Amino acid sequence: MSSLPTGITVTISINQNSQDLGDLGANAPIVNPRVDARALVLRQGAFGFLSAAGKTVTPIPGLSDQVVALGPTAVTLSPGQTVAAARAATGVSAVRVGEVAKLLDPRPGLIAPAVDNFGYVWSVPANRPGELFVYSPNGDATAVPTSWPEASGIVALRVSRDGTRLIALLTSGTETRFVIVAIKRDKFVPVALGEEVQLQTVPGTPLDATWIDELTVAYLVALPTGEDRIVTQQLGGVRLEHRVSARERVHHGEQHPARCARTRYNGQPDGAARSRLAGAHRRRDTRGHPAGNRRVAEGPSSTGPTTDRARTGARPRPRDRGRGTSLAA
Numbered sequence: 001m002s003s004l005p006t007g008i009t010v011t012i013s014i015n016q017n018s019q020d021l022g023d024l025g026a027n028a029p030i031v032n033p034r035v036d037a038r039a040l041v042l043r044q045g046a047f048g049f050l051s052a053a054g055k056t057v058t059p060i061p062g063l064s065d066q067v068v069a070l071g072p073t074a075v076t077l078s079p080g081q082t083v084a085a086a087r088a089a090t091g092v093s094a095v096r097v098g099e100v101a102k103l104l105d106p107r108p109g110l111i112a113p114a115v116d117n118f119g120y121v122w123s124v125p126a127n128r129p130g131e132l133f134v135y136s137p138n139g140d141a142t143a144v145p146t147s148w149p150e151a152s153g154i155v156a157l158r159v160s161r162d163g164t165r166l167i168a169l170l171t172s173g174t175e176t177r178f179v180i181v182a183i184k185r186d187k188f189v190p191v192a193l194g195e196e197v198q199l200q201t202v203p204g205t206p207l208d209a210t211w212i213d214e215l216t217v218a219y220l221v222a223l224p225t226g227e228d229r230i231v232t233q234q235l236g237g238v239r240l241e242h243r244v245s246a247r248e249r250v251h252h253g254e255q256h257p258a259r260c261a262r263t264r265y266n267g268q269p270d271g272a273a274r275s276r277l278a279g280a281h282r283r284r285d286t287r288g289h290p291a292g293n294r295r296v297a298e299g300p301s302s303t304g305p306t307t308d309r310a311r312t313g314a315r316p317r318p319r320d321r322g323r324g325t326s327l328a329a
Contacts, residue, residue, distance in 0.1 A: 040077060042068070047075070060084075062097035070101060074112035078119065079161050083137075085113035085121045092123045094135065104135040114166070116159040118188045122166075129154035129170060134190045142189060147181050147196040156209040156219070159183070166193070167217050169209040176201045178209065178219055180235065199233050 012019045038049035041057060047067045048059040059065070060077075063084050067075055070093055072086035084095040091106035092113045105113075105123040114122040122144075124132040129151040132144045148154075153171040160166065163183065170177040178201050182194030202221060207228070209219040218232040 040075075042072065042075060063095050066095045066101045070095070076113055076115050078115040079117050083115050083119050083121075085115045085123075087112055092121065094121050094139070096137065102139055104139060104141070105133060107131075111154060111156060114157050114159045116163040116183075116190075117161060118163055120188075120190060122157060122159060122190075124154055124157060126155070127153055129168075132157075136189065142191070144190050145192050147193045148177070148179065151177065155206045158210055160211055160214075162214075167199075167209055167211065169206045169219050171206065176204070176206045176221070178206075178217075178233075180217065197235075199235075200231070202229065202231055204229070 012021065038051075038058075040048070041050045043050075043057060045068055046057040046059065047064040048057045050057055060081060063077075063081075067084050067086055070086045070088045070090075072088045074087040076085045078084070082097045086093050086095060086101075087110055091103055091108075092110055093101050093103045095101045096119070104121055107123075107125055109125045109127055110123055111126050116122070119137045121135045122132065123135065129148060130146050132146050134142050134144055136142070148168065148170055151170040151172050154168060155171065156167075156169040158167050163185075165180055165182055167178070167180045170179065178199040179196040180199060181196045183190050184192040184194060199217065201219075202223070204221040204223040207220040207222055209217065212218050212232060215235050216232060217235065218230055221229050221231060223229055
C-alpha cells in the first residue's frame with residue numbers, strides 16, 4: 001500500500017460489501033519505520049551507537065554489557081533494539097533486554113545470525129545451508145525447510161524488516177546465487193520458506209548481503225581483479241553496481257549491526273566495503289528517500305502465513321541511486 005501514488009484511495013470489500021475498518025489506533029501498522037541513522041559498533045570493549053564524530057560509543061541499555069561479555073565476532077540488532085543475536089566462539093547466543101544471554105546454537109561454522117521483528121533468531125552453518133533453524137524468544141528451536149537444496153554454502157541471510165521475506169547469498173560450487181523468498185509463519189513461528197526468486201549476480205567471491213529498503217537489496221562481492229563491488233537491485237527492476245575505492249577501504253568507519261565492528265576497525269580487507277553499504281541504508285533514510293531502512297524496510301508486519309510469492313515479485317520502479325556499502329541487517 002505504501003507504494004501507491006499519493007491521492008489514491010483503497011476500499012476493502014467482502015462479498016461486494018464495503019468494509020469500514022475505522023481507526024486502528026495503537027494497533028495501526030507502522031509503515032516504513034524510522035531507522036536509527038547512527039553506526040552500530042563493537043569497539044575497544046564498548047558496544048553501541050557511534051557518535052557522529054566517531055569518538056564515543058553510546059551503549060544500548062540492557063544489551064551492551066552482555067554483548068561485550070560474549071566476545072562476539074558478529075552481532076545483529078533487532079528492529080526494535082530489544083534483542084541482539086551474537087556469534088562467538090561458543091556459537092550463536094541471544095541477548096534480550098531484562099534477561100541473561102542464552103546460548104541458542106552451538107554448531108560450528110555458523111554465519112552471522114539474523115533477528116526478525118518477532119524476536120526470532122535465525123542461524124545456519126556456512127557449509128550446510130539447508131540446516132536452517134530459528135529460535136523463539138523462549139529458546140525453542142524450529143527447523144525451517146529451505147528452498148535451496150542445490151546450494152553448497154551460504155554467506156549471508158537477512159530477514160526483511162516486516163518479517164515477511166528474507167534474502168540469502170548462496171554458493172553452489174563456484175557459482176554465486178542471490179535469492180529472495182517469502183517466509184511462511186504459523187502464529188509468528190517461521191515454519192517454511194516460499195519458492196525462491198533468483199536475483200542477478202556478477203562473477204566474484206560473495207562477501208555479504210543486505211536490505212536497503214522495502215524494494216531494494218544489495219550484496220558485496222570481491223571481483224577477480226581484487227576490487228570490492230556493491231551490487232544493488234530493485235526487486236523486479238534494474239541492477240546497479242557501485243565500486244569501492246581504495247580510499248574508502250582505508251578511511252570509512254561506519255558499521256552495520258549485521259557484522260561485528262571489531263573486524264572493520266582492525267583493517268580486514270572487506271571491512272570498509274561492508275560498512276559503506278550500511279552507510280547507504282542510513283543515508284537513504286536521513287535524506288528522505290522512500291522506505292529508508294538499514295536492514296530491510298517494509299510496511300505493515302504480517303502475523304500470519306505468507307503465500308509463496310507474496311511480496312517477492314515487486315513491480316519495477318524508478319531507481320533510487322543510493323551510495324552505499326556495508327551489509328546487513
